[in-house]
Amino acid sequence: MPTDDSKGALAPIRICDFSGQLAGAGATRFFAAFGAQVIRIEDRLSQGGWDIFRGNGPYIDERRGVNLGGMFNNHNIEKIGITLNAKSERGKQILREIISISDIVTENFSAGVMERWGFPYEEMKAIKPDIIYVSNCGFGHAGPYKHFKTWGPVVQAVSGLTFQSGLPNMPPAGWGFSHMDHTGGYFMAIAILMALYHRNKTGEGQYVDLSCTDAALTLNGPALLDYTVNKRPLRRKHSPHSNRSVFPPMAPHGIYRSLGNDQWVAISARNDADWNALCDVIGHPELTKDKRFETMETRIHNQDDLDDIVQAWTDKRSPFDAMLALQERGVPAAAVQRPEDRADNDANSLAWNTFPEVKHFEMGKVRVEGMPMKLSKTPAKIERGAPIIGQDNDFFYNEILMLDKAERKALHDKGVI
């Protein structure tokens, strides 16, 4: 078991981190939680303004400002926050020093930004031969659209994920959040770790060009092979219908209106056993003998009828009552939980500590996203909130870069740090 002085799985690692927003900051967040020293470098001149979340809501109270963004706090827990004007000559010199003592450089700028600063991969490699450089950018650093700009919804639109999410004869519903900012960050973390494993083994660093739209394209699932192999496009009559399940076939399978205002329950019957149990639970055991519903194939074919039958039952129940009645018999069913349900009243979330509380220098105690996987010997640590702008300048420039007080003051006065 870990002791109090346990340093975390990635304690020997230091990241020179320019990444921000969610797609980048969400990746280095893992490293910070697992004990790496993540040096979050923010622009002195714009006060970190490149990261729009720095000062954006939600807010804890009526106060506003670059230190009070709720999302920024979530994405940057446990990181070391410093400021640097990397466009100034002295700033570039300091950046070279930081790179020389780092294992990894990360960023999610638009294509070409690092080159314009004078820090393409070749330059970083000259400074630190085994450096790992991982860049996460919307359309990648090569290809006809490399200069195009994205954010989560554009990544989702262009990759097919938005189209895959919706009901027939309706516009796409898409994702009601930047799924690909989260998931782009997950891919970025995976890429960094793989490159790190390779470096630890061989001593060789490398450059990884992560294109968030490429990553999103890989998430379309078997629908892509159905097209490339069977020539069956997803854009066809009555398709897609993402509340139903085609691969694998399941029916009934949907999201049904329940008792109350905007209350819904999701139900999936995977096989005959689920179907038979469901018929019992909804008080219609005779349906198991109904010709329309005899096999999965006929249930899929008669799914509109099935939906009406299930709907008539869920209409009279709360989502949680319907869920419990079905789960008691082993049928997959789940309330469509609202944020308050799953954050405050969900026994699994509470027992797992899915939303732990961190301490932020100005905001005080705030809950953030926790870690969905528990590593038995090197647990994640999520206790300190995101740094306010320049919060760790004294610590970093003094204890890591060994600049004395007078020099730090001079650099600060000149607008370098």
Place this chain on the structure above:
Amino acid sequence: MTSALDDVRILEVGGALGAWCGKLLADMGATVIKVEPPDGDETRAFPPFYNDEPHKNRSLYFWHYNINKHSVTLDIESATGRDLFIRLAAQSDAIIDSCPPKHLDSLGIGYEAISQTTPDIIFAAISPFGQDAPYSDYASTDLTALAFGGPVWSCGYDDHTIPPVRGGGNQAHHTACHFAAIGVLTALVHRQFTGEGQFIDVNMHAAQNVTTEGGAYHWLVARDTVQRQTGRHSSPTPTPEVQMLCGDGRYVNIGFPARTEEQWFHLLAWLDEHSLVGDLSQYLTPPSREAIAKRDPVAIQQMREVMGAVSDLCMANTAYDIFVRAQNLGFQWGIIYSPEDAIEDKHFKERGMQAPVAHPELDAEFMYVGAPYDFKATPWALKRRPPLLGEHNEDIYAEIGITTTQLEDLSKTGVV
């Protein structure tokens, strides 16, 4: 060239839930051995099938998630099977287990047992609610996981009489597997530093809960509840529409039509080419998001006029032309592609997002989806087509000292 994970050996056991994690690692060079029951992994029976003919070796679902892996068959429920599993584990660096919680423990081949003989094993168990937590015995599918874990609440249409919508494509499973992969890799790196293995408990429900963006933050920070809206971020307060139907029946996502003065003039000039400026020329700046949020009637009226004009502009063009022109003007607009549109697009083709894979026994070559990332020194690669059921029994079992004769006996008794 070498692969990043070419010295890593992984056993994957369980069902559909963990397959994406194994694939991500296999694509970077890990030897991933899928341990299947003698009659095959459950997903070998999942459609779609090659030429729509059901067959254990022709499920495109199985192909998608298991390319680059090896396949051995093994009845882990039998005593001999359990013994063989422990011997296979002894040659492995990691195990990816997506069996029901504690199932392998009940068979005596869970982490506790394996780590007795193989102390530095990394053992990742992926399950719907964690191994031993509230709801661990609940049944779950991709749909119910996304519903219960939060994403579904945020997805759907402005009209709330229409059910909320599940994001398509198996994303609950993918998200659980992304955390599993991060966990396994973190543990592998830690093992490089210390020699220590460990157990990883991956909770799919928690994985969804932390993948909802504002859905969580608005509640945790400000105790606001987001409401779903067509094609755009769910939000505590309504925001303008973003999806525009174009002349060819496809949609584009226009985000916020123009943010800066420069963009505003670009937009007016573009509208002017189609004689669609109308009264918009009176505005010197784009509509203000802040003013709209504060319900300022002038800003709302301007926004209404802009959206009307942009809608006409879109209807006068194809979605692709709108997308490319807008991006060239610096607007973060995106065409809403279907998956097949995307994989045929020239940008993605040029980046190698169609990766050819030969299937010799079918005398055919098929296009698989390409790499999520471009590693310059240790490239991502599709090196072997998805395994036939039990294709690697002979090779893999030989490595733990099973002779061909013994393998035949094991096969006769139904152990492999």
